[in-house]
Amino acid sequence: MTPTAGLSLKAQHLHEALASPAAGLWFEVHAENYMVEGGARLAMLEAAREARPLSLHGVGMSLVGTELPDPVHLAALKRLVDRFEPFLVSEHLAWSRLDRRYFPDLLPFPRTNEALVRICRNIDHVQTVLGRQILIENPSHYMAIAGHEWREQDFLGEIARHTGCGLLLDLNNVAVSGHNMGFDPALWLRSFPAEHVCEIHLAGASEDAALDLLIDSHDRPVSEDVWQLHRRFVERHGPRPTLIERDGTIPTFRMLMRQRNRAADNLRINLKELAYA
Amino acid sequence: MHDLHSFQGQFVSLIDRPEGPLSPLLVYRNTSLNGLTEALADNYPVVCELLGEQLFGALALAFAETMPPVSPVLALYGEGFPDWLAMQPVAGEISYLVDVAHCERAHVEALFAADAQALSTADIAQVPPERLLAMQFALHPAARFGWQATPAIDIWLAHRNPVEGEIVIDWRAAGYLFTRPELESRAQPIDRPAHRLLYGIRLGEVLGHAAAATIRLYPATDIGALFASLVAAGAFMTPIKRN
Numbered sequence: 001m002t003p004t005a006g007l008s009l010k011a012q013h014l015h016e017a018l019a020s021p022a023a024g025l026w027f028e029v030h031a032e033n034y035m036v037e038g039g040a041r042l043a044m045l046e047a048a049r050e051a052r053p054l055s056l057h058g059v060g061m062s063l064v065g066t067e068l069p070d071p072v073h074l075a076a077l078k079r080l081v082d083r084f085e086p087f088l089v090s091e092h093l094a095w096s097r098l099d100r101r102y103f104p105d106l107l108p109f110p111r112t113n114e115a116l117v118r119i120c121r122n123i124d125h126v127q128t129v130l131g132r133q134i135l136i137e138n139p140s141h142y143m144a145i146a147g148h149e150w151r152e153q154d155f156l157g158e159i160a161r162h163t164g165c166g167l168l169l170d171l172n173n174v175a176v177s178g179h180n181m182g183f184d185p186a187l188w189l190r191s192f193p194a195e196h197v198c199e200i201h202l203a204g205a206s207e208d209a210a211l212d213l214l215i216d217s218h219d220r221p222v223s224e225d226v227w228q229l230h231r232r233f234v235e236r237h238g239p240r241p242t243l244i245e246r247d248g249t250i251p252t253f254r255m256l257m258r259q260r261n262r263a264a265d266n267l268r269i270n271l272k273e274l275a276y277a
Numbered sequence: 278m279h280d281l282h283s284f285q286g287q288f289v290s291l292i293d294r295p296e297g298p299l300s301p302l303l304v305y306r307n308t309s310l311n312g313l314t315e316a317l318a319d320n321y322p323v324v325c326e327l328l329g330e331q332l333f334g335a336l337a338l339a340f341a342e343t344m345p346p347v348s349p350v351l352a353l354y355g356e357g358f359p360d361w362l363a364m365q366p367v368a369g370e371i372s373y374l375v376d377v378a379h380c381e382r383a384h385v386e387a388l389f390a391a392d393a394q395a396l397s398t399a400d401i402a403q404v405p406p407e408r409l410l411a412m413q414f415a416l417h418p419a420a421r422f423g424w425q426a427t428p429a430i431d432i433w434l435a436h437r438n439p440v441e442g443e444i445v446i447d448w449r450a451a452g453y454l455f456t457r458p459e460l461e462s463r464a465q466p467i468d469r470p471a472h473r474l475l476y477g478i479r480l481g482e483v484l485g486h487a488a489a490a491t492i493r494l495y496p497a498t499d500i501g502a503l504f505a506s507l508v509a510a511g512a513f514m515t516p517i518k519r520n
Contacts, residue, residue: 032349032350032351032352033351033352035350035352036350036352036353036389037389037390037391037392037418038389038390038391038392038393038418038419039388039389039390039392039419039457039460040388040460040461041352041388041389042392043460059349060348060349060350062349064281065281065282065285066280066281066282070348072348073348073349073350076350095285096349097349098285098286098289099286100347101289101345101346101347102345102346102347102348102349103289103292103305103309103345104308104309104312104313104316104346104349104351105305105308105309105312107285107288107292107305108288109281109284109285109288110281110284112281114280114281115281118281142301142304142305143301143302143304147284180301208304210298210299211299211301211303211304213301213304215304
């Protein structure tokens with residue numbers, strides 16, 4: 001089965017998700033939620049993996065840092081990768097750990113040459129330990145950081161070329177960052193190194209009216225703007241496994257599948273066009 | 278230009294103390310703190326119910342600031358919360374609060390402990406009693422038990438399985454036992470003899486020693502029935518370790 005459009009797997013949807021006949025459906029989970037020794041949660045993932053391709057999405061490796069990734073955390077990820085054999089493993093262009101303190105967030109940094117070298121070394125290390133390629137996701141931005149020496153698109157392209165990692169293009173993050181930092185997402189995407197993109201994320205954002213910011217909250221449906229970015233990207237560069245990310249105010253499985261099917265339709269249209277070309 | 282490490286250090290001190298109510302730094306601060314508050318509420322749902330979301334949220338923030346997590350695995354976040362809670366003024370107002378928190382921690386640990394085959398009633402049925410008494414048993418990896426000055430386990434169970442009408446709690450000192458012989462976790466109150474027997478077995482006493490000590494302390498105990506009930510609860514692991 002070729003994975004087309006996938007869904008964040010939620011425990012409350014497990015039975016419907018396993019019973020779904022949708023062609024190309026796959027599941028993604030946050031790796032950290034399964035870094036436990038045993039029990040029902042791992043058994044659920046086992047069942048999902050037997051039924052469908054699985055993607056492990058990490059939120060805690062803190063690849064942007066002067067130290068190598070936490071060996072305990074990396075070993076836990078390796079155990080999951082070895083056991084579940086995911087078709088994709090991804091992480092973020094961000095940091096979440098400093099001097100043994102962990103922040104459950106994806107924090108920003110100045111894209112300098114120094115940062116580039118350190119991040120490439122860390123990704124190399126993770127890929128060597130895991131024995132496989134990982135994907136790196138573009139994060140959401142909420143404030144200007146001084147001292148950038150690179151545009152984000154070029155920075156990600158350079159990382160992919162140096163380390164052989166793939167990229168996870170989060171189109172909602174592009175839309176959120178575009179709103180918050182004042183750039184045009186469609187224009188920004190034209191310089192994105194599309195040839196390295198191995199997965200796309202779609203999600204909904206919420207508004208913080210007081211701060212006049214969009215927040216990458218994953219708690220509502222994908223916006224029309226983001227759907228359009230998806231369609232345009234696929235038309236230009238071809239289909240990529242695309243995930244509907246949902247982490248808050250979880251709707252019914254049917255509601256989520258409606259969005260997932262729309263993503264699958266976007267990918268299919270392109271396949272037809274490629275066939276006629 | 279500052280190097281990466283000093284940028285990160287400065288950024289952390291900024292999100293710890295953001296200036297003004299309209300700083301975008303608040304987005305980062307709130308995401309971090311909300312993530313930790315939600316993780317703590319997931320792991321201590323009955324403490325959250327007993328205190329109300331508002332007070333629990335304030336305590337969760339204070340806990341997160343005093344003891345920030347050292348791991349991104351939030352499924353097990355809040356290990357030190359019961360002991361930290363014991364030092365807060367609210368612990369003096371609700372006598373059973375900290376004991377309930379200890380029960381919740383034991384429950385979470387039982388949920389995520391390693392899988393193992395539990396010793397079954399059929400396993401021990403084949404063994405002659407004198408051989409059984411000479412054997413050393415290992416606790417199942419998910420088994421958690423303790424003794425408390427309050428019936429916190431009854432309060433915890435009443436909140437987890439709510440019934441219509443007023444909750445009537447038999448007020449006494451009580452023990453708790455959490456097990457997970459299959460994928461479903463089980464919780465039950467235990468009495469002093471059960472606690473003594475489990476305690477001895479955890480120390481590595483052979484069953485005969487643990488049983489004799491239990492009967493010395495609590496002569497009315499039907500030790501065979503007690504051991505069988507603990508086996509049925511899934512407290513021990515197969516294979517049987519021979520002494």
